[in-house]
Amino acid sequence: MSNDEVSRRDTLSTGAALLAGVGAALAVSAIGREAEAQGAGDVSVLNTLLRAEYEAQQAYDLAIGYFGAPAMDDPARSLAPAASLVATHYRSQHADHGARLARLITSLQGTPIAQSTVIFNLPTAMNFTRTTKNFLRLACNAEKGAAIAYTNALKSLSNVTAAELAAAIGGVETQHFIVLYLLLKGVATPGPAATTMITEISPRSVVAIEGETTDLASVPDFTYTALSMS
Amino acid sequence: MTDMYKLSRRGLLGGFAATSTVTLAACGDDPVPSGPNPDITPLNALLSAEYEAIKAYEAGAGVLRMPPTGDPQAAQSAPLLVIAMNWQNHHRAHATQLAAAITAIGGTPVTEASVMFSVPTEFTPSVANVLKLACNKERNAAVIYNRTVKALKSTSSRFLAGTIEGDETQHFIVLYALLKGIVAADAAGLITNIGEVVPKPFVAQVGAEMNSLQSVADFMFSAS
Numbered sequence: 001m002s003n004d005e006v007s008r009r010d011t012l013s014t015g016a017a018l019l020a021g022v023g024a025a026l027a028v029s030a031i032g033r034e035a036e037a038q039g040a041g042d043v044s045v046l047n048t049l050l051r052a053e054y055e056a057q058q059a060y061d062l063a064i065g066y067f068g069a070p071a072m073d074d075p076a077r078s079l080a081p082a083a084s085l086v087a088t089h090y091r092s093q094h095a096d097h098g099a100r101l102a103r104l105i106t107s108l109q110g111t112p113i114a115q116s117t118v119i120f121n122l123p124t125a126m127n128f129t130r131t132t133k134n135f136l137r138l139a140c141n142a143e144k145g146a147a148i149a150y151t152n153a154l155k156s157l158s159n160v161t162a163a164e165l166a167a168a169i170g171g172v173e174t175q176h177f178i179v180l181y182l183l184l185k186g187v188a189t190p191g192p193a194a195t196t197m198i199t200e201i202s203p204r205s206v207v208a209i210e211g212e213t214t215d216l217a218s219v220p221d222f223t224y225t226a227l228s229m230s
Numbered sequence: 231m232t233d234m235y236k237l238s239r240r241g242l243l244g245g246f247a248a249t250s251t252v253t254l255a256a257c258g259d260d261p262v263p264s265g266p267n268p269d270i271t272p273l274n275a276l277l278s279a280e281y282e283a284i285k286a287y288e289a290g291a292g293v294l295r296m297p298p299t300g301d302p303q304a305a306q307s308a309p310l311l312v313i314a315m316n317w318q319n320h321h322r323a324h325a326t327q328l329a330a331a332i333t334a335i336g337g338t339p340v341t342e343a344s345v346m347f348s349v350p351t352e353f354t355p356s357v358a359n360v361l362k363l364a365c366n367k368e369r370n371a372a373v374i375y376n377r378t379v380k381a382l383k384s385t386s387s388r389f390l391a392g393t394i395e396g397d398e399t400q401h402f403i404v405l406y407a408l409l410k411g412i413v414a415a416d417a418a419g420l421i422t423n424i425g426e427v428v429p430k431p432f433v434a435q436v437g438a439e440m441n442s443l444q445s446v447a448d449f450m451f452s453a454s
Contacts, residue, residue, distance in 0.1 A: 075454050128451045137449035144443050147396055151434040154389040160380055167379040167392040171372055174396040174433060175403040177443070179413070182404070184449060185426050186419030193411035200410045207399060208376035216399075217373045222362035222409060224352050227301060 042159045043110030046101055049153060049166070051118050052146055053098035058120035059142060060091035063135040076132040082190040083132055085198040087139065090176050093205040097169045100206070104165055133184070140180035147173040164209060171207035171216075269387040270337030272378050273328055276391065278345050279371055280325040285347035286367055287318035290360040303357035309420050310357065313427050314364070317401055320431035324394045327436050331390055358409075365405035372398040389434070393442065396433035404428060 067084035070077045102112035128134055150170030157163045179201055182188040193200075204216045212218075294311040297304040329339035353359055375395035382388045404427060407413040420427075432442040 123451070126451050127453075129453055131454065133454065134451045137451055141448040144446065144448070148434050148442070148444055151389065151392045151396055154379070154392040155385050157385070157388075163385075163388050163392075164376065164380040167376050167388070167395055170392060170433065171376060171395050171399040174399045174443075178400040178404060178428060179407065181429075181446075182413070182427065185423045186416055187423050187427060188407075188413040188419070189416050191407070191411040191414040194413070197410055197412055201407055201412050202403065203406070207395065208373040210377070210380060215373070216369060216376075216402075219369060219406075221366040221369070224350070224354060224359045224362055225356075226354050227298060227356050 039108060039159070040110075042157050042162050043105055043108055045153050045157060046105050046108070046162060047110065047113050049150065049169075050098055050101040050105065051113055052149065053094050053101060054113075054115045054118035055120040056094040056142060056146065057091055057098065058118070059122075059138065060087045060094065062120070062122060063087045063139060064091065066130050066135055067132065070132055071130065074131050079136075079190075080132050082194050083136060085195060086179070086201055087135075089199055089201060090139070090143075093172060093176075093202060096205040097172070100165060100169070104162060108159060108162070136180055136184055140177060140184055143173050143177035143180060146170075147177055165206075168206035168209050168215065172202060172205060175202045267335040267337060268383050269335055270332055272381045273332050273335075273387060273390075274337065274340050276375065276378060276394075277325055277328040277332065278340050279374060280321050280328060281340070281342045281345035282347045283321040283367060283371065284318055284325070284342070285345070286349075286363065287314050287321065289347065289349055290314055290364060291318070293355045293360050294357065297357050298355055301356050306415070307357050309415070309424060310361070312424050314360075316425065317364075317428065320397055320401070320428070323431040323441065324397070327390060327394075327432075331387065335384075335387075361405055361409055365402060365409060368398050368402035368405060372402055390436065393432045393434045393436055396443075397428065397431055400428045 070080040
């Protein structure tokens with residue numbers, strides 16, 4: 001499989017690579033102090049985040065492929081169906097993030113990187129073997145790295161719409177991260193509604209965007225119920 | 231009924247979300263050419279929200295310490311209390327950083343004593359209602375932080391709002407997924423790893439402390 005070919009990127013975890021990439025982009029943006037340079041810096045940072053979104057989609061594709069046919073000796077084989085549902089939902093949210101970033105880059109007179117130019121490779125130098133838990137670990141590490149990268153991008157993004165979007169997406173990566181983290185730490189397990197309400201595991205793909213009707217603000221509050229004392 | 235359940239106009243309006251929205255609406259989008267730093271007002275609105283959150287968790291803790299007789303979730307109240315107190319500490323850390331940022335740009339932080347919190351009128355004490363109250367507030371807080379990012383003028387203020395927002399979103403989704411039944415707590419895992427239920431108060435590091443997800447180690451891969 002071409003996506004599995006060894007590359008220099010393999011020597012870094014996905015999360016670390018993302019951080020390194022955004023760090024470089026931030027350094028570029030810091031050089032430019034004038035407005036035009038800031039605009040170019042914003043596009044550079046946003047394109048780095050867009051690349052990470054494309055990588056995330058490919059990583060989830062690989063995970064979903066594995067979860068569909070886990071190894072017979074995989075000790076967490078029974079988790080694979082639930083993991084597949086979660087991964088499929090998270091992947092769809094990363095696709096939405098990628099589309100939003102690409103549109104914003106275009107509106108800032110930049111050129112979004114093409115999805116076809118981004119290739120994700122599974123780690124080969126960190127004892128990564130294809131197991132359910134290793135794919136979940138990979139996803140958790142990458143989501144944490146992404147959340148940090150989006151947050152740190154706020155230090156340099158000069159365009160307020162770009163900052164709003166970075167915060168709105170970063171606040172979803174944190175949700176992906178903590179759910180995977182708690183599952184892997186053994187604090188949480190799939191609940192009774194895990195298969196029927198899986199999209200609620202991260203109910204919106206952005207936290208808050210002005211003018212949006214489908215962000216986290218549209219999730220209704222829970223209503224309070226009285227104890228029944230029968 | 232204790233003082234924590236008294237009604238107030240702010241409670242009817244929805245607590246800190248309403249407070250913050252009103253303040254932001256008055257803030258405007260254009261840079262102020264002179265006078266006070268324009269980030270002071272929105273940051274103070276966020277600080278007020280954090281103080282309200284601290285008080286909301288205190289109100290919730292009161293229920294968790296002594297659940298009503300017959301509450302079917304009374305057995306879960308002890309670990310939930312530990313988590314509530316951990317998250318209250320997160321909100322204290324947020325407030326500390328917000329107050330420092332406000333002071334650094336020449337503003338005067340609102341005081342905790344000046345901020346009131348009242349539970350919603352329809353709230354009745356139970357473990358489930360405490361979870362719902364916290365979940366509703368955390369979601370509102372996350373949305374308000376994101377909206378405030380757009381109102382803030384300086385990148386350092388936006389960064390601070392963003393690094394806190396990502397903590398509120400973690401609080402929210404843990405509560406939301408539990409309440410929806412998408413995840414369930416593992417009793418044994420919870421005992422040994424209760425401090426890992428949202429392990430840090432910030433997403434990216436603020437100040438010199440190891441207070442963010444940056445200090446959370448990556449999982450190592452293994453054969454199992």
